[in-house]
Amino acid sequence: MTTFASKSAGSGSDSRLQPWVEKYRPKTIDDVSSQEHTVAVLRKALASTNLPHMLFYGPPGTGKTSTILALSRQLFGPDLFRSRVLELNASDERGISVVREKIKTFARETPRHVGVSSDGKTYPCPPYKLIILDEADSMTQDAQSALRRIMETYSRITRFCLVCNYVTRIIEPLASRCSKFRFRPLDSTSSQSRIEMIANAEGVNVDSGVLELILQLADGDLRKAITYLQTAQRLHSATTPPTPVSNMSIHEISGVVPTDTIDDLLRSMGVDPESGIDQDFLKGGFEAVKNNIKGISRDGWSAGQVLEQVHDRLIPIATIGTIAKAQAALAIAECDKALCEGGDEEIQLFECCLRIHAAMAR
Amino acid sequence: MSLWVDKYRPRTLDELHYHDQLSARLRSLAASGDFPHILFYGPSGAGKKTRIMCTLRELYGPGVEKLRIDQRVFVTPSNRKLDVNVVQSNYHIELTPSDVGMYDRVVIQDILKEIAQTQQVDLNAKQRFKVVIINEADALTRDAQAALRRTMEKYMNNMRLILCAGSTSKIIAPIRSRCLLVRVAAPTDDEMSKVLHHVAKKERFHLPDPASDAIISSSSGNLRKALLVFEAMKMQRPDLSGDLDVAKPDWETYCGKVADAILSEQSAQKLLEIRGKLYELLSHCIPPTVVMKTISERLVEKVDDEVKKQIVHWTAYYELRMRVGSKKIFHLEAFVAKIMMVYKNYTLMGMMDDIDMF
Numbered sequence: 146m147t148t149f150a151s152k153s154a155g156s157g158s159d160s161r162l163q164p165w166v167e168k169y170r171p172k173t174i175d176d177v178s179s180q181e182h183t184v185a186v187l188r189k190a191l192a193s194t195n196l197p198h199m200l201f202y203g204p205p206g207t208g209k210t211s212t213i214l215a216l217s218r219q220l221f222g223p224d225l226f227r228s229r230v231l232e233l234n235a236s237d238e239r240g241i242s243v244v245r246e247k248i249k250t251f252a253r254e255t256p257r258h259v260g261v262s263s264d265g266k267t268y269p270c271p272p273y274k275l276i277i278l279d280e281a282d283s284m285t286q287d288a289q290s291a292l293r294r295i296m297e298t299y300s301r302i303t304r305f306c307l308v309c310n311y312v313t314r315i316i317e318p319l320a321s322r323c324s325k326f327r328f329r330p331l332d333s334t335s336s337q338s339r340i341e342m343i344a345n346a347e348g349v350n351v352d353s354g355v356l357e358l359i360l361q362l363a364d365g366d367l368r369k370a371i372t373y374l375q376t377a378q379r380l381h382s383a384t385t386p387p388t389p390v391s392n393m394s395i396h397e398i399s400g401v402v403p404t405d406t407i408d409d410l411l412r413s414m415g416v417d418p419e420s421g422i423d424q425d426f427l428k429g430g431f432e433a434v435k436n437n438i439k440g441i442s443r444d445g446w447s448a449g450q451v452l453e454q455v456h457d458r459l460i461p462i463a464t465i466g467t468i469a470k471a472q473a474a475l476a477i478a479e480c481d482k483a484l485c486e487g488g489d490e491e492i493q494l495f496e497c498c499l500r501i502h503a504a505m506a507r
Numbered sequence: 508m509s510l511w512v513d514k515y516r517p518r519t520l521d522e523l524h525y526h527d528q529l530s531a532r533l534r535s536l537a538a539s540g541d542f543p544h545i546l547f548y549g550p551s552g553a554g555k556k557t558r559i560m561c562t563l564r565e566l567y568g569p570g571v572e573k574l575r576i577d578q579r580v581f582v583t584p585s586n587r588k589l590d591v592n593v594v595q596s597n598y599h600i601e602l603t604p605s606d607v608g609m610y611d612r613v614v615i616q617d618i619l620k621e622i623a624q625t626q627q628v629d630l631n632a633k634q635r636f637k638v639v640i641i642n643e644a645d646a647l648t649r650d651a652q653a654a655l656r657r658t659m660e661k662y663m664n665n666m667r668l669i670l671c672a673g674s675t676s677k678i679i680a681p682i683r684s685r686c687l688l689v690r691v692a693a694p695t696d697d698e699m700s701k702v703l704h705h706v707a708k709k710e711r712f713h714l715p716d717p718a719s720d721a722i723i724s725s726s727s728g729n730l731r732k733a734l735l736v737f738e739a740m741k742m743q744r745p746d747l748s749g750d751l752d753v754a755k756p757d758w759e760t761y762c763g764k765v766a767d768a769i770l771s772e773q774s775a776q777k778l779l780e781i782r783g784k785l786y787e788l789l790s791h792c793i794p795p796t797v798v799m800k801t802i803s804e805r806l807v808e809k810v811d812d813e814v815k816k817q818i819v820h821w822t823a824y825y826e827l828r829m830r831v832g833s834k835k836i837f838h839l840e841a842f843v844a845k846i847m848m849v850y851k852n853y854t855l856m857g858m859m860d861d862i863d864m865f
Contacts (some may be wrong), residue, residue, distance in 0.1 A: 445693065448674065450675065
């Protein structure tokens with residue numbers, strides 16, 4: 146450890162300290178996993194060096210930021226990247242004043258023509274600049290509308306790329322100026338090959354089935370999957386001697402409630418996870434549910450997570466009647482809304498479970 | 508002389524009394540030199556802050572305990588000045604941005620950028636990065652959380668975040684996927700009694716079992732509360748023997764009285780009387796949610812099974828409305844009135860209206 150400490154104090158940036166998410170960001174758009182359609186369109190654009198304004202949207206961890214960063218690197222090369230690309234995200238001040246000053250000034254400058262890059266490769270270097278607005282859905286309405294005219298006026302020398310999770314939060318006039326690219330959640334084969342690649346490159350020692358579990362828990366979010374893998378690796382390589390990454394620790398890292406806890410809760414609501422509604426379990430009634438909820442909140446599980454898992458476990462049970470299931474689903478949905486609006490976790494979850502109990506007893 | 512809670516707060520990971528596995532994990536993370544962003548979550552009084560400080564000490568050594576308190580001034584885009592209290596050492600900085608309400612984004616942006624863009628100057632420091640602790644992370648606005656996202660990745664070289672939250676539900680998914688989630692569960696009853704006995708031993712007296720049982724049952728997993736009650740009890744009755752009555756906080760008894768009043772008579776007259784009591788509670792700064800929850804808990808203990816469900820349902824209903832609305836007392840009153848109605852309907856006619864609005 147001492148050797149490492151001295152080394153890290155001396156050298157500039159240690160690649161070991163880098164999160165793998167950054168380290169294994171795709172370098173070219175061809176490396177981007179899944180998203181064949183988007184990549185195909187962008188490759189065409191790259192060949193003709195003409196880009197439209199773009200709007201990338203899709204769930205977290207599907208490669209939106211990676212794609213645009215890789216694309217701009219391929220367009221401009223490392224030297225020009227700084228002067229030709231302006232990347233703004235939600236951590237930067239992006240009120241209307243910034244749009245008016247910073248973005249406008251940048252958009253206005255005419256790009257200089259530059260010949261050969263320092264690393265000897267030739268880049269297309271089209272005669273325009275790129276402004277990337279990451280997490281654009283957190284921009285205010287006013288700031289967005291201030292962008293409208295800027296986008297048109299300087300479209301000869303500037304291209305915009307908006308990146309966001311929810312396309313509905315982008316005002317219509319902006320969205321209609323861009324060509325939209327939807328990023329789908331990653332399918333399991335491509336994310337699996339990616340995560341296997343990283344595991345091999347980093348020499349991660351895993352038990353069998355761990356990678357599958359990671360992918361299952363990450364649910365199409367590649368960043369989540371990579372973060373899980375790296376965290377698990379940290380935990381296991383720090384022990385002496387290093388142990389292979391196990392299923393247990395992945396469960397612990399991801400914050401997923403153990404199945405036993407969920408099953409206990411289901412039983413208190415009168416549902417046997419295997420066979421459906423059970424009259425014996427229904428008798429526990431109010432007190433049983435109450436004790437279970439108390440236990441859950443004392444263990445610190447998040448109500449949202451519990452709710453999600455109850456839903457996943459309850460809905461597929463075949464023997465429960467349609468009406469009961471529908472009522473349970475309604476209760477869950479309303480509880481989720483209440484939690485989103487900031488309701489108290491314990492009381493909302495309690496109420497939801499009681500309603501499910503009543504639905505099952507009917 | 509400090510309170511026992513502070514006096515016997517563990518300072519290093521080895522001194523922690525429970526969650527040994529978690530301590531071992533934190534220790535190995537601190538030693539690996541490859542420390543992630545961490546999100547600690549769990550109920551209050553479970554020991555989140557204690558674990559954070561212990562981890563910091565493991566990272567940097569005793570230097571982190573030299574704290575200084577600064578008052579920093581931030582300026583919002585609309586030129587309003589915000590004063591924020593910041594606790595910091597040479598290696599870390601701790602802040603509670605949710606104190607400034609909707610302007611928390613400004614604080615987050617300023618502080619994080621400042622920390623992230625300056626490198627560690629102290630060459631003898633054990634780690635190259637500084638740590639930023641954000642308390643009450645679940646109370647941050649969405650804007651502020653969004654502001655954290657990219658910063659967390661970009662400045663990973665110079666900075667690590669430790670977030671401390673009651674629950675993960677209100678943390679946006681992009682942040683959760685960037686952090687190592689660490690759950691700190693409340694201690695079990697056995698673990699609590701171990702801690703209480705440990706403190707008693709250090710203070711050199713004997714803690715009889717009935718006393719410790721009484722304390723534990725009254726504090727429901729909140730160790731801080733347990734220790735405070737314990738100390739108060741010791742002050743009042745140094746021998747800790749005989750018929751022990753754990754002193755409940757005044758507001759709790761008061762809420763109990765409100766519950767009794769609701770059940771004793773259901774009339775507009777009584778409602779007016781209760782309204783006075785509710786105002787009294789609110790003016791003593793008891794959070795309205797806590798008031799409502801406590802009243803509902805008391806009520807549930809005293810009514811029939813059928814009514815219990817209704818009470819819980821309406822508690823949840825009005826609790827949410829209170830959260831969304833702005834004037835708390837309206838919703839508290841509405842809650843009381845509704846419960847009165849439900850109870851009266853039940854006692855007079857044995858009728859229940861249907862909860863489900865399907």
